[in-house]
Amino acid sequence: MPSPIYSDIVDYALDRLQCNVVTDPRFGTAEILRHANQAYLDVYEASGGAQTAAAGSTLWTGGGSASGAADFTLPGSSGTEEIAQFLQVWASTTLGSTGDFNSDIPLDPADYEEIVALQSLGSALGSYAAPKKYAVIRRAKTVDTEDSRYDLYWWPSVAGFYFPAHYIKQFDPFDGGATDRADVDDIGGHDIPLLMALRMAPLAGRAELVPSIAVDLSERMKKFLERKLSARISASQDR
């Protein structure tokens, strides 16, 4: 079951608050969107995000094979800047590959300083005809448009490869579109309107509804919220 669309999430949250009305609504559209995104963020944080695949030509500037340069830069303007964590990077000779070709070479992740050390050692530890290791570092932004940019370094510095990757995206909030869909699983999608309603109930003067809403949260979300609360109160988390 796919996660519900934004309009269904809002409808269900307002239903639980018994204020799903057109005339004199208690919450404005923008306010509802902010609450929805806060609830979505909680669920996304608990679920950890999903794996996304992208071709090297999509991910990195240059849009293709290396021309001998030792690093590629992730562009910050096409939506690909929303990367939280790289899971796997490949070296591929195929333009559109997303790491799914047999000939694609899975690269070992390495710290940036290891890449630098290997490059400075030259061929002392052997020579290869294809990249073997990579490091992705987040670049300090010098202007606002460079937010969330990444640089890719690989070793050995061999030209002629694309670098497709699988990664976890950063949180991408609802934009308010009716058919916008949360990037979480079915249970997470079920929890979003309930979490919304939990936060909005006192604001609507209906705090008495909180227990009945909370009881419908998934067991996973209850456990997550207990841990989060425990961490805030005592700065400790059960393991």
Place this chain on the structure above:
Amino acid sequence: MSLNLATIRARVRANIRELGPRRSTTGVVEIDNQIADLYLEMAASLPPPRLLTTGAFTIAANARTFALPSAGAIEYGGMVEIQLQSDRSYLKRRSRDELIGLHDSDTSTVGTGKPSLFALYEDASQVVQGLCWPRSKDAELCDLFAAIDPTDIRDAANMEAAGIIQFSRIGGAALVLFTSARLVMKMTDDDLATRRLNRAIAGTWEKAGHTLLYQEEVRRHNAEAVGYVMRMTP
């Protein structure tokens, strides 16, 4: 059958349970360098493979010295046979002292016949130099049959080139086991826990590796053995 580095590495990675690069606590560089070290270590206890090269080098006209081919940083394992292409005669190997004795007081710089004796020594840059007797009258193209020591695979332009590890499948299996064992011995308890691996397996792998290495020695010996103790015929 020669083996590729990638094949050996893949089998090592399967043994030490790090087929997923993100679970790696070693990595491709450390694994490959361990393979390279152990390849040399194992080769040191095995008879070096022999290689026949036709027209490998030329003894120049009027020369009494020559050098064995050294391209590719080749290093020789001791056994050397030289055959002249002109009359298919083999040069007999003698000590350098004997060759010097034959050349003693010889002031001529002109060759008078075909070389029949030779002596070898290795210079400081591992190039094998030769001395022959008598001086060669004509330029003599020579076939060379020699034992070649294994190369350090790290010296290759591409470590992953086909057939770079010159072991049989038995030797290759031993190399996989020795490498796996050595890597496991270096791991901390945390590394082993990440891989769900028991340190005790290293001893088993080493023991199995020695069995295979012994078999590789026997196999190479049997390839040349004639079933009786050979006598040197001068």
